[in-house]
Amino acid sequence: MASNGAKRGPPGEWSPSSWKSKRTKQVVTYDNPAAVSSALQKISTLPPIVTPTEIIKLRSSLRDAALGKSFLLQGGDCAELFSYCQDDPINAKIKLLLQMSLVLIWGSNKPVIRIGRMAGQFAKPRSSPTEVVDGKEIPSFRGDILNGFDVDARTPDPERLVSAYFHSATTLNYIRGQLASGIANLHNPLDWGLGHVRDKELQVRYQTIVRSISDSLRFMRTIGADTAGQLQTVDLYTSHEGLVLEYEQSLTRRLKHPAGYSPPQGSGDGKGWYNTSAHFLWIGDRTRQLDGGHVEYFRGIENPIGIKVGPTMKPDELVELLDIVNPSKDIGKVTLITRYGSEKIEGMLGSHIEAVKGSGHVVVWQCDPMHGNTRSTATGIKTREFSNIFSELSSALKIHKAHGSFLGGMHLELTGEAVTECTGGSVELGDEDLSLNYTTYCDPRLNEKQALELAFLVAGHYRE
Ligand code: PEP
Ligand code: MN
Numbered sequence: 001m002a003s004n005g006a007k008r009g010p011p012g013e014w015s016p017s018s019w020k021s022k023r024t025k026q027v028v029t030y031d032n033p034a035a036v037s038s039a040l041q042k043i044s045t046l047p048p049i050v051t052p053t054e055i056i057k058l059r060s061s062l063r064d065a066a067l068g069k070s071f072l073l074q075g076g077d078c079a080e081l082f083s084y085c086q087d088d089p090i091n092a093k094i095k096l097l098l099q100m101s102l103v104l105i106w107g108s109n110k111p112v113i114r115i116g117r118m119a120g121q122f123a124k125p126r127s128s129p130t131e132v133v134d135g136k137e138i139p140s141f142r143g144d145i146l147n148g149f150d151v152d153a154r155t156p157d158p159e160r161l162v163s164a165y166f167h168s169a170t171t172l173n174y175i176r177g178q179l180a181s182g183i184a185n186l187h188n189p190l191d192w193g194l195g196h197v198r199d200k201e202l203q204v205r206y207q208t209i210v211r212s213i214s215d216s217l218r219f220m221r222t223i224g225a226d227t228a229g230q231l232q233t234v235d236l237y238t239s240h241e242g243l244v245l246e247y248e249q250s251l252t253r254r255l256k257h258p259a260g261y262s263p264p265q266g267s268g269d270g271k272g273w274y275n276t277s278a279h280f281l282w283i284g285d286r287t288r289q290l291d292g293g294h295v296e297y298f299r300g301i302e303n304p305i306g307i308k309v310g311p312t313m314k315p316d317e318l319v320e321l322l323d324i325v326n327p328s329k330d331i332g333k334v335t336l337i338t339r340y341g342s343e344k345i346e347g348m349l350g351s352h353i354e355a356v357k358g359s360g361h362v363v364v365w366q367c368d369p370m371h372g373n374t375r376s377t378a379t380g381i382k383t384r385e386f387s388n389i390f391s392e393l394s395s396a397l398k399i400h401k402a403h404g405s406f407l408g409g410m411h412l413e414l415t416g417e418a419v420t421e422c423t424g425g426s427v428e429l430g431d432e433d434l435s436l437n438y439t440t441y442c443d444p445r446l447n448e449k450q451a452l453e454l455a456f457l458v459a460g461h462y463r464e
Pocket of ligand 1: 078125283284285286308309310339371443
């Protein structure tokens, strides 16, 4: 049933540019359209950043997550900046995602799929196109792919589209190099740095988990269980919000399917449309209109996709959306990223689970406990409280269980650095501490200690 009671007509012919015939939110207006065309033309001649083989490998792993056989950990900055393309922040993020994944494997007894919000998370949807800075109304910062954060760099600059390509490619090149060189080699001991946990009981609980993980790894090394070299590296996929459709279109290529993969509604020529800018892309909560440009674009690509599901989503609208982007009901093609807020989740998630179950779609249910839990301090700083973040996650775990479903993953805004952007956790940050190292250019992120602690808590939940 369509949300207005009427059944939608069959979708028209899809092409990488068919989204242009739809109403599209968050579009960008440039002063110089000719420069935009030439930037996009340039990108369209550059090689794919990721390949169909990798994309389909992730898609089949996500099938396992949808079936409850693995768990999806996705995390990274809210707004990745071009200046984060440096060795230290990239290394810190890889290590953090690796450690969190080990904790989650221990807790859930399932393999963990890792996806970074990295190597391309450069575009931000904004609730208002302008903001007032120092009494002057100026265009909002929309992410490095469009304009700059500095007040005199707010005019969209088409050269940034090309720069986004190169920063994505450079970041991913470094990730690939570091993984191949042993940054995630589990034969090496990991530094868990739990000294900050002042609460004795928590300290013991976390140490017990770390000891158990370290013992298991040592045992495997001792008995020579690593004959195939699986302990020497891990997979780490990339993702971003697919917001700037002209950029995504210029990296959408008709390519040969990898061996063994034939899509449910294939064209018969052994090829399909791959978005080669990232392995996984998602539609934001502000751009998921059924008849909008983003949904149109997303329904045609082979990549696994995510859809943010906020509190305004109606259950029948959710099902209709799934029918549009995944008419063949391919398992694991779609990840629903729910982000209601710790107080709203109880009233919403259950009906969404039931609607999806009734439709026959099998999705990855991923909880984003960040975006529904943003608050402002008395002095106007945007933050999130750790206990609300954990509360939404534990509610998600419980509600899924109560509905015969299961949580398939978590989606976090985090950084490997010691920032002070979210309050609470064992680091015991208060509102007054936020200014110590508040460096985000968009939403507040968990720092490395808070992110790891969240993984401990979720793991503990599974073991209860
Ligand atoms: C985000 O993930 O940074 C974001 C803008 O989320 P949402 O679309 O859920 O608001
Ligand atoms: Mn965000």
